[in-house]
Amino acid sequence: MNFKVVGKSLILTDCSHKIIEGENSFDTVKIIVPKNHDDCDLSILSFRFSETSEDGKTSAVQMLSQEKCDEKYLYLKGTITSAFSAIIGKVTFMLTGINGENVMAKFQSSTFIVNDDISLDSLPNDMTAEQIYNQTHLEAVKAIEAAKCAEKASQTPAPAEIYPATTERLGGVKVDGKTITATADGTISAKEVQNLSMQIAHPNNFIIYDNLGKPSIMVAIPKFYIDEVIEGANHTVHPAFIINGVEQDIIYISKYQNIIENERAYSLPMKNPQTNITFDQAYNYCKTKGEGWHLMTNAEWAAVALWCKKNGTMPKGNNNYGKDVSEALRKAFPATYNSNGQANKVITGSGNANWYHDSTFAGIADLNGNVWEWISGMRLVDGEIQILANNDAADCNNSCSADSILWKAIMPNGSLVAPGTLGSLKWDYITAGSTGATNNFQLNTVLEHPQMADNLFGSKKFGSLTAKSGVNIPEILRALALFPANNNDYGGGNFWFQNNKERVPIRGGSWATASNAGVFGLYLNSLRSNSTNDFGFRCAYCGNI
DSSP states (O other): OOHHHHHHHTEEEOOOOOOTTTTTBBOOOEESOOOOOOSSSGGGEEEEEEEEEESSSSSEEEEEEEEOOOOEEEEEEOBOOSSEEEEEEEEEEEEEESOOOOOOEEOOOEEEEEESSSOGGSSSSSSSHHHHHHHHHHHHHHHHHHHHHHHHHHHHHHHEEOOOOOOSSSSSSEEEEEEEOOOOTTTOOOOHHHHHHHHHHHHTEEEEEOSSSEEEEEEEOOOOOOTTTTTTTTOOOOOEEEEEEOOSSEEESSSSEEEEETTTOOOOSSOOOOSSSOOHHHHHHHHTEEEEEEEEEEHHHHHHHHHHHTOOOOOSSSSSSOTTTTOOSSOOOOSOOOOTBOOOBTTOOOSOOGGGGTSSTOOOBOOOSSEEEBSSSSSTTTTTTEESSGGGGSTTTTOOSSTOTOOOOEETOEEEETTTTTOOOOEESSSSSEEEOOEEEEEEESSSOOOTTTEEEEEGGGGGOOBOOOOOOOOOHHTTTTTTOOOOOSTTTTTESSSSSOOEESSOTTTTTOOOOOOOOEEEOOOOOOOOTTTTTOOOOOOOO
């Protein structure tokens, strides 16, 4: 049972508890903190363990007493008086003010179970021994990474501080200038504690709650300028951070591919990501969550992709039946299998650190492979590139419906014009070609072969896309990851398109896309009504709409 102090915040880092057979005693609890802080006396720290029998009818509360104290550590120990074969309990620890009377803060761990009779037979039938081992190993790796982040944070100005209770006020915690005050009974809400704990380990991760009070784990992406991710570009704010003409300091992206509960989208770890949904269904599952929630937009995806490329963290992922095409062994937990016993989807967030957008567990998971993701705010109509201005698609009051009046075409000079305007940018075939896949296409301003057959589609590596001689490529196309910026090193992502009908984008790739998957992968063949077992999505959030 370990607790760690980062700055002046006391964080529960390990909820595990071990009962030594025959001794009925706690392990020694070591508090790695100097005995006194500026405004708190940590020698007045008390621990309480609640235990409940298997039938839930009997309970007891035991206090952990201080065993010894030296300059650096406090050691506390306790005993269990009852003889339960299984114990369900929670650890609560309280930090008092200097006078020892007012409760300053009280935190409670998650429920854990101690049982000496665990066997594979008692586990779900679909859980194999291999999966149990892999999951345990993954959690250990994540815990180590989190500990390293917390250790690093402790060497810098504290991100959080605890302040004591007085006769005039309750105690609480201050994080980045935000005060979290204890309630009348001295407790701090579980939501606040969860966010505090997460941000100590990963300062850019947040738990954001929707209109049902249900949480999603989100990654904050701070505002940046186009020239920070595209060499030689103008020093203007990236379109992802402009909504309805107003600059946004931060946008929040789902850390994980989403699941659906209560007709709403949620970003949660270790889940089977939702598939078999259409674009409009995915859009509405996000919109229903309340103001600020929306389906991830093309502008947002492009911002993350360009950031990855600039910072050398092009993510790997499940693009080869449970593993990355560059990996020899499977490194994630399968969620579904094909008829040959190969892994298809994997559990959200179960991959390695290099499956995250910043190559750490603090990043956004599974942008390369696993399931294709529906994206809003961009489409093709008969080959013409159409967008909603900047990141206006992040406001669900700005319709992305097929007949929305907000769609704009793009001219070679970068201006936005009405769809169908003569000279707007389009994807088209150089020659009519034959039925089947072809790389015989380019960016153009005139459809030389309009209304191609449904089964004729173009496919190229994103980095090898070209334009017809004399056609200017505006910066907005590069900023929206619709055309390569400087070179062809784009992590293998492919570009697919058809130049007839409305085609709504999916990005990233699936478990079977292999080297054609990637954060720059863009598939513009799908109708908004398409729904398959490898089409998923993720929501995003902006609190300043």
